[in-house]
Amino acid sequence: MGEFKIIEAGPCTTVQDRGRYGYQRYGMPVAGAMDDFSYKMANLLVGNEAGAAVLEYTFQGPAIKFFDGAIIAVTGARAAVYLNGCLLPDWQSFFVPGGSVLSFARVEQGARSYIAFQGGLQVEEKLKSRSTYLRGEFGGYQGRKLKKDDCLEFYGQPQKTDYTCRYLPEKFIPDYPSKVEGRIILGPQVECFSEEGAKNFLKGRYKVTEQADRMGYRLEGPEIKHKDGADIISDGVAAGSIQVPGHQQPIILLADCQTTGGYPKIATVISVDLAKIAQLKPGDIISFREIELAEAHRLLEEREKLFQQIRTRKMKFGPSKFLNLKINEDNYRVMIEEIRD
């Protein structure tokens, strides 16, 4: 077991895994990582099985002091990562010696990042998951966001000799633009909307408002008129569902959403696009495009293949070379490593 301490927590740093399934019929939200692509990749890069618990942070990463050596990887929103003040690459695993301090600059692109630890974070499982459900003060680390001085543990105690570098090739690293297109499957209650309302939805550009958190994003844009009132008999909802209450503005439901709802849902965002929606910030713009269900499933399979590829691929660094540079009269030594598959 390895241990680390939170020196600074950041505004919303929580323990998350793939989510809490099997209890939605009792009203228990799934929770789990908002950006499941970055989450899974972070675990794969440190050699974890799918489902291990990681840290998710929003906008500003935590500062962490390691008491023991760890193998970690940082993925998701782009922010400079520092180990004892030196810049480290993201989307790549590396060994962190005990005593080091990991810290982050503010996020430059995107909203959420993931820190995976080889072995996975050790917090008590609640209903078969380690995810934090914030509103229910349930799961994760004491059911809450992390605070300064919290001490967490991860399974195993890796040595530097255990370390094999894994990285995600540049071409697969997602961009997090501030304008995105969310591909959708129409329904299940598209018939509750006027023709004009549905057209506005498909043609409109919607702004993410300040009311955007792990439960969902309220959007602002062209009105989506109902045919006849905004109430339906409550039914089950899914992450990605876009519900439209009486104010005729859409809300995208996300990881911590309630399991049932009484507003009609015009469409549902496809699974692979939830990861980019998770990376939107207030003020960002989203538009929607309808696609076929078969296409959504093909995209999901394609992404699964990439996960498989990274899972089975072990990439070692070749011998290091050093270059001496002189910039503005200061001398620098730069280490260059050759990457081999």
Add this chain to the structure above:
Amino acid sequence: MANYKFVGDKGILVEFEKKIALEVHEQVRKMDAAVNSFLADKVLETIPSYHSILVFYDPLEIEVNNLLAELKRLEKSCSEMSPENQRHLEIPVLYGDEFGPDLDYVAEYNALTPEEVIDLHSSQKYRVYMLGFTPGFPYLGGLPERLATPRRKNPTQKVIAGSVGIAGDQTGIYPISSPGGWRIIGNTPLSLFVPEAQDPFLFKPGDIIEFKAIDRNCYQVLSEKTWDEDERKEIEIG
């Protein structure tokens, strides 16, 4: 015949007649039980509600059209199935005073005395149509029309765990303390949600419950209980 609709790329909504009614919910209950027993290896989980079931599946594991065909086949055969055992539970409630701050309002609104509200509320059988809103929150059908009361306009007050409330023609119980807009008429000492328990939720969709008015002494005794699984079985009746 049910209506089948896609909910994104991982969900199928099986929708029966659009109304809140016992006979529709009975179809939901049968179909939900059938899906969870006969298609357990093909679906991830289900959310049964008033008139529909949301079925989640993993498209990497099963072809959606196959699942759709299986669901339709099951729908045909499950109407003849005898419904699974339905539980009857008795829920002790201390009505009024600080535990039911809105009892007087509900009485006044419906031109009843507080005692009449209590009698009416505790002499009905209610069905758990679905759970939602917060973990373990039961949406109960069967509230007498004479008790229907609109929600609070300003839903910011803190409602304590165990509060029994009325909103429109629905009644429900708050499993955990949370903000809410329902009119609170009483409180049950039972725990609806025990995170540490093997089976953390008191209610299941489809349960039938009855409220029983209790006094302060009884409330005190019951609230000191731990309500582990064995003790919870005590409230099963009929």
